[in-house]
Amino acid sequence: MQSATAHAHETHGHDSHGDHAHHHDVSFIRKYVFSTDHKVIAKQFMLASLFFLFVGGLFALLIRWQLAFPGEAIPLIGNILPDTWVSDGAVTANFYTQLLTLHGTVMIFYVIIPLAVGMFGNFCIPLMIGTDDMALPRLNMYSFWLVPPAGLIMLTGFFFDSGAAAAGWTGYPPLGPSSGAGQTTWLISLFLIGFSSIMGATNYMATILNKRAKGLQMFQMPLTVWALFITAILITLGTPVLAAAISMQLADQYLHTSFFMPDNLLVGAPDNSLLTGAFVQKGNELLEHKQLLGGGGQPILWQHLFWFYSHPAVYIMILPGMGIVSDVLATFARKPLYGYKAMIFAIMAIAFLGFIVWGHHMFQSGMNPLLGTTFMLSTIVIAVPSAIKIFNWLGTIWRGNIRFTAANLNALAFIATFIIGGLSGVFMASAPVDIYIHDTYFIVAHIHYVLFGGALFAIFSGIYYWFPKMYGKMLNESLGRKHFYWSFIFFNLTFYPMHLLGVGGHMRRIYNPYIYEFLQQYQPMNQFITIAAIILGFSQFILIFNILWSLKYGKKAPRNPWQANSLEWAAPAHPGHGNFDTDIRVYRGPYEFSHPDRETDFYPQWEEPQGDEKTVHETKEHSHSA
């Protein structure tokens, strides 16, 4: 302890040079590529996911172009795309379904989950619990390095003759298993990224349970850490079920089993070019005689297994955002988080309920209606913990001394859009209403309000909030605010009208809606949405420009730029390997803003109590140990 304090004084001088204080002789590759430092891994997650964000965004714009101007050549790139994708510069029906499938899959599995869980989980957990790294740094490195190959495997589908996966992001059978090699790449890719998720989640939980700084109780951790902890539980218990389902679908495709294939289903033999021997023989047999597949399976079984993971997955995507927003709002309202424990219990309740509501995706599947009713009730109950969170956020900013930073604006936008997305969720949870709006653009509007408006705005908020600690530079606030206003306005202009399309009966996955007379009246609205979507897409370049500009020309960040309380702000401005240059001891919770006995309006977790308070604290501890 003595030497540690001495060291702390020594390094205090060069605050922003944390890197040099803990210099290690490691090669470039070990330091930046195959690094085991949680902060480098977080940056790698950020880079990979932002790349996929633009890939998925491009897919979305191609989809939007087709819906607004069906059959017209895509501007700029339409004529240079290969003939298998476009005809006369316009997206073909086959390519359209591939885009639709991969837009959903990329955005969910390669953007939101890696950003919300991979990036923030890696960056925030060790810093916010005051430790040097993850419990198992090497496992952490593996969990990232599965992501790029998994993503690229899926994208290779576009270069097959039969195209990429086109069965929707849900991959429902019998369509899924009877599709070609694109579906295979999709399945393998999800299996790999699922494995990466499980490795990450295992590590997060072990880290939070085992490596908290001295004095840090579970109920003194910031909400971000709590949210990530509970998210990790969801990942650990949900993802393996998807892995099992994926294995069964792969078997249906290549081993000609029939887990999900019903009796008397006649399909052409699946693509079996990857297999040899008896398996090929069986495939050829099926093809020749157009035989019936074995049968005995149930397509709905896939839906149950898929949604058993994929419903908790929506909470995997939104819970970290809820945690981030709680921290950002409290910091910029200069007030303690309203109802700290209630917020944690609400997250737990959402996570628990998240596991027993998957059937609400299946009201129209032919499932027993009685079962539908139970799923309807459990789903609507989720509104209760969600409302607890909303009202507690409002309570947090109520009469606060609000600072409208870019981070805070995005957090406030999260609340607004999450309310809209949450309320449309209640519509869909109600089985009779859902029968009408099922598979329409209403669903599309809802999912984008919670995933783009909710999760992604929270992620933006987190990026603005933690960027100084990540890179040692402040992001440009004015550009940040511009990015926010453009994104927020055009987000709403893009997705709000989709509710109206959906109520008007516009199908969710349709290639050309105007073959139906009753949908022709919606073409102007679709064009409006497309233009808004294009502007929304291009607004994101402001963020990229801001990041690049600030990395080079940004102001040097101080240790604690937002005057926040949690432990990551005790670390040097740009922490190196090992994170902290002082010993961390925790004396209080993370939300002690505007403490009446203090001159400054914040009271960091690591600051030693002064005077009377200290004696009280010490006696308390003494009696405790005795």
Added chain:
Amino acid sequence: MSSGLSLAHEPVTKVAHGKLAMWIFLASEIMFFTGFFGAFIVLRNSNLELFSHSAAELTKGLALLNTFILIGSSLTMALSILNLEKGNMGKFKLFLGLTILCGFGFLIVKTIEYSTKFSHHIFPWTNVFFSFYFLMTGFHAIHVIAGMIPMTFMFIKAFTKKGYNHPVKVETLGLYWHFVDLVWIFLFPVLYLIFPAH
């Protein structure tokens, strides 16, 4: 860390990081097999007669033999940990080697079982019961192999000059090995022994 800070203190839960992570990972593994067992229950109930006829084709004797081999390997695994903790390197190597042998024995019996099935023209696509049979036992066998790989590394290292002295790592692997054993304890009755009533 080079700095001499005491951030990296003893685990809060008093359980080593790797061991704690293994327990969490095993929870995840349980859910993986739960996916298969759940699907099995659903499809069994809609194909009772088929499942009953097909289950009768399986070789109970070989499965019983494999059950003994795996339970035996769990015992030798536990004994090897115990001996490493006590510092009896010789016995540690003996019991770890026996565990690896049991793993090989299990896989050999499994191969015999599979090839008998193939020679009787029973394949994964024959019917949905055999689809489950091949997929579930196949994934279990992959788990056995996955356990044997680090075990073999430990075994080889134990014979080097430096020797092998990480009881916690062996214990962590032991947790995994017992889990793989446990999965078989469920697979054996579910696939081989339970006959649905007609």
